[in-house]
Amino acid sequence: MSELFSNLGINGKLLFAQAVNFLLVLWLLNRFVFKKLIAHLEERRNRIEQGLELTEKAKREMDRIGEARSRELEKAKSEAEALLQETRTSAQEKEREALSLAKQKVESILLRAKEDGQRAKEDAMKEARGEISKAAFFLAEKILARNLTKEDQGRMAKEALDQFEKQYAK
Numbered sequence: 001m002s003e004l005f006s007n008l009g010i011n012g013k014l015l016f017a018q019a020v021n022f023l024l025v026l027w028l029l030n031r032f033v034f035k036k037l038i039a040h041l042e043e044r045r046n047r048i049e050q051g052l053e054l055t056e057k058a059k060r061e062m063d064r065i066g067e068a069r070s071r072e073l074e075k076a077k078s079e080a081e082a083l084l085q086e087t088r089t090s091a092q093e094k095e096r097e098a099l100s101l102a103k104q105k106v107e108s109i110l111l112r113a114k115e116d117g118q119r120a121k122e123d124a125m126k127e128a129r130g131e132i133s134k135a136a137f138f139l140a141e142k143i144l145a146r147n148l149t150k151e152d153q154g155r156m157a158k159e160a161l162d163q164f165e166k167q168y169a170k
Contacts, residue, residue, distance in 0.1 A: 125168060136160050 005012055137157055 129164065129168060132164060133161055136164070 002012065005015075137160075
């Protein structure tokens with residue numbers, strides 16, 4: 001074998017020394033570097049796992065909060081719709097009441113206006129009858145005073161007044 005090593009240009013003593021050096025460096029690295037490096041990597045892996053767990057928890061919490069928020073929004077929306085419907089109903093009821101009250105007032109005003117008009121008409125008719133009867137009486141008195149007796153004058157005045165009342169009472 002030494003012939004083989006010499007043909008290949010390998011020195012056995014040097015190879016042995018390199019192997020010992022390699023094992024020594026490997027042992028030193030394992031003893032001081034790899035353990036700390038592995039511990040550091042393990043710690044980093046644990047922190048990453050914790051971060052992922054926290055991220056997953058936060059995502060679940062955000063989903064829960066989102067669902068709660070959407071439920072609350074739906075609840076608020078339904079309450080708002082109910083309140084809006086109640087307000088509309090109340091407004092319609094108040095509108096009906098206001099219209100009814102306005103109709104009653106209009107009817108009352110119209111009734112009073114009719115009554116006032118009727119009274120004014122009656123007053124005007126009474127006044128006109130009085131004026132006409134005075135004028136007719138005066139005229140009849142003048143005409144009849146020349147030819148008629150007092151009894152004839154009274155009877156004719158009464159007939160004229162009755163006829164006038166029948167005619168204008170309509």
